[in-house]
Amino acid sequence: MIELADVLDARERVAETARHTPLDYSHTFSAMTGADVHMKLETFQRTGSFKIRGATNKIATLSDGEQDSGVVTASAGNHAQGVALAATRIGVDSKIVMPEHAPVSKVQATRNYGAEVVLHGADYDEASERAHEIEREEERVYVHAFDDPMVMAGQGTIGLEILEDLPEVETVVVPIGGGGLVSGIATAVKAKNPDARVIGVQAEGASSVADSLQKGEVVARDSVDTIADGIATRKVGAQTFDVIRERVDEVVTVSDDEVAVALTTLLERGKTLVEGAAAVALAAVLEGAFEYDDDEVVVPVLSGGNIDLNVLTTVVMRGLVETGRYLRIRTTLKDRPGELERLVEVISDSRANIHAIEHDRAGKDVAMNAAEVELDLETRGPDHATELLDALRSEGYDVDVLV
Incomplete structure (x- = not known):
């Protein structure tokens, strides 16, 4: 310990x-x-x-022979960058295994710091298994992301x-x-x-x-x-x-x-x-x-x-969404002129901002004389969102909150 x-x-x-x-x-x-x-x-x-702290300390404590062998590790992104930079700074070759779905920005940054990147597995644990295989195959030193003194x-x-x-x-x-x-x-x-x-x-x-x-x-x-x-x-x-x-x-x-x-x-x-x-x-x-x-x-x-x-x-x-500042709602309108305008007017009077509208007449669950509308709305908070929903329902709209 x-x-x-x-x-x-x-x-x-x-x-x-x-x-x-x-x-x-x-x-x-x-x-x-x-x-x-x-x-x-x-x-x-x-x-x-x-992560640069632990990676630097670990690589600095390797023997000359271990540094010459190069290092390998697995990482979701941050340890990868730390090992890459720490190794490059003292001339040690590094190979990093990252999950296949690791953020693109982290993968590119790791390469920019001088490491060879191998994408493998669905998560850190599967990437780690591949990194240990490389450790054995190429006789590199494994730099663990966390379980190392x-x-x-x-x-x-x-x-x-x-x-x-x-x-x-x-x-x-x-x-x-x-x-x-x-x-x-x-x-x-x-x-x-x-x-x-x-x-x-x-x-x-x-x-x-x-x-x-x-x-x-x-x-x-x-x-x-x-x-x-x-x-x-x-x-x-x-x-x-x-x-x-x-x-x-x-x-x-x-x-x-x-x-x-x-x-x-x-x-x-x-x-x-x-x-x-x-x-x-x-x-x-x-x-x-x-x-x-x-x-x-x-x-x-x-x-x-x-x-x-x-x-x-x-x-x-x-x-x-969690703070009540964004709503996605769905309601049904009569398919006749002016109905969408009337809906928008209620929302405007409530001082909410319409971010997007999707208008569907052809959906299989939509009546022949109706149109289904989904709206993404920006609100000022949970109280404002409640006021908006109350205003819509008081005008006769059957509103479903989707998010």
């Missing part, structure tokens, strides 16, 4: 590669929660994620920075995928300040740690399903699990809808772009997934900002 000395040593190795990232007090989220919220912005880290120690340097910048911190909230980040941070924080809490957060669709803690052993999920692709692992690491059991105070989960709201709110109110895996920490704070006191000094670790633009569009839309 790693100790504080390992994290302190790692700091010396990663200092030239990894940035000391900002710790930003948020008036907005402090007001929303009642806590004293400071965000650890690993979104401003090199490669856009904390040197990787954990590298990630733990975040904990050192939080304690230096904010000694009065009471709770640190950390995303969990395989557990390397939370293990490293918990090791540093608990050694320096035993009274501080470390809360781990997983997405509900990839919540292997909660099941593992309940059963007292590592339990693998059959599959994962979450928009937080950076923490979409079927199981926590064996070594990280031991650290989590000993040093993490509580592990909670958040839904994809809660992640989408946190990401959207952070983008709109905090002017900060994060990926889904990073948003889980803030989502846990906003949703009260764990208990905290008024004015408690809470630091959610925003672990990365590498979100694919196509994914971002979907997540933002989900966030708008």
Whole structure:
């Protein structure tokens, strides 16, 4: 099990590669929660994620012979970029296996940092199997994304920075995928300040740690399903699990809808772009997934900002739907002149904005003298959405809310 000395040593190795990232007090989220919220912005880290820390520390500790053999790893994207850059900086050849559906932006960034990318499998675990095959076939050194003491120690340097910048911190909230980040941070924080809490957060669709803690052993999920692709692992690491059991105070989960709201709110109110895996920490704070006191000094670790633009569009839309600012409705009109205009007038009078209209006369479930209309509407919030629906129904429209 790693100790504080390992994290302190790692700091010396990663200092030239990894940035000391900002710790930003948020008036907005402090007001929303009642806590004293400071965000650890690993979104401003090199490669856009904390992963460069662990990758740099691991590769720096390899022998000359191991470095000459080259490295291989599997990753959904952020670890891939960290390994690629860390290896390229010291002249080590790297090969990265990524899931076939990894975000295009992360795949391209990994190649740009100098690695050879192999696309294989539906998720991280299948990519990992292929990476281990390459490890054996080409006699490369495998750089694990999380279940490695040197990787954990590298990630733990975040904990050192939080304690230096904010000694009065009471709770640190950390995303969990395989557990390397939370293990490293918990090791540093608990050694320096035993009274501080470390809360781990997983997405509900990839919540292997909660099941593992309940059963007292590592339990693998059959599959994962979450928009937080950076923490979409079927199981926590064996070594990280031991650290989590000993040093993490509580592990909670958040839904994809809660992640989408946190990401959207952070983008709109905090002017900060994060990926889904990073948003889980803030989502846990906003949703009260764990208990905290008024004015408690809470630091959610925003672990990365590498979100694919196509994914971002979907997540933002989900966030708008969940906060009542976007509606898709369906209703039926008489197929005669002026009916669509009358419907639009009701919506306009309610001060909602029409984003899109689909008008269907030919559907098999539509009466011969009728037309079915679907509308995408922008509203100002849940109260406004309710007012709009009430206005439509009071005018005699039978309205179905689709999203």
